[in-house]
Amino acid sequence: MKTLEELMAIRNKMQGQVNLRAEDGSAVRVVVGMATCGIAAGARPVLNAFAEGVQEKGLKDVMVTQTGCIGLCQYEPIVEVIEPGKEKVTYIKMTAEKVAEVIEQHLIGGDVVKKYTISTELK
């Protein structure tokens, strides 16, 4: 069984050197809809892909978080990317594959993946 001693070791290693994430509003927020509608539509693998991808790429100023239903259930899984000082980007009908593109192009490259945004899909 995994023991708490290991956690103790992690803490000792991290303490002091943990660059506590900027809570001053400079972080990019990735918000995944996780209400009944989102979960039923497959938000779980989407959230997982973001959490793992962000960790893998070492994107320290990206915060992956969740929210409830925003009333557009037919477009779930929905993901909002909120960058300080920019207009919110809403991606719809997301999958784990699309997440990889969003991480690469948007979160790292800074270019919105327009083909998956709500404004493009609804045209």
Place this chain on the structure above:
Amino acid sequence: MLPEISLNILDVAQNSISAGAALTEITVDIDSVSDTLTVCINDDGCGMTEEQLLAVTDPFYTTRKTRKIGLGVPFFKTAAENTGGSFEIASEVGVGTKVKAVFGLSHIDRMPLGDMVFTIHTLVTLNSSIDFLYRYTVDGKSFTLDTRQFREILGDVPFNVPEVSEYIKSYLIENSEEVNGGRSF
């Protein structure tokens, strides 16, 4: 429908978070002698009035403003009752809410338990300012994850830093495997 019990738990636990719970207890108890799989979700959130409590299993009741349908609790209730099990919900304003769903373990209509590791990992790492107590039991053998214990050890190191998040995931995986003893539910 949500096709796994773990997804229903993830969904129903969000209600505890919305209710402002400081501590949410989630237990999954599998017992092959009584042939049951029992899920309890207890919180110390704001609770519900008697009127709300009566309405909550009604699909045409919800607290949100965006539309008039709330399926989380009705899905969970139906899923349990379809397996010859039962569903109870009790609540008191200012005290909290208790949900208990009993599934017939070997019933043909029981959905798989699914990925409980993901459900608990998501709840814990994405809501790192509130506490969770998770207990998973199979035929009397169990393990517990208590974020209050983690918090005490970690001090100001948050749950969502990669090293800690990874630890929590493998804590859940390794301990679940040990309790499962090669079986899957």
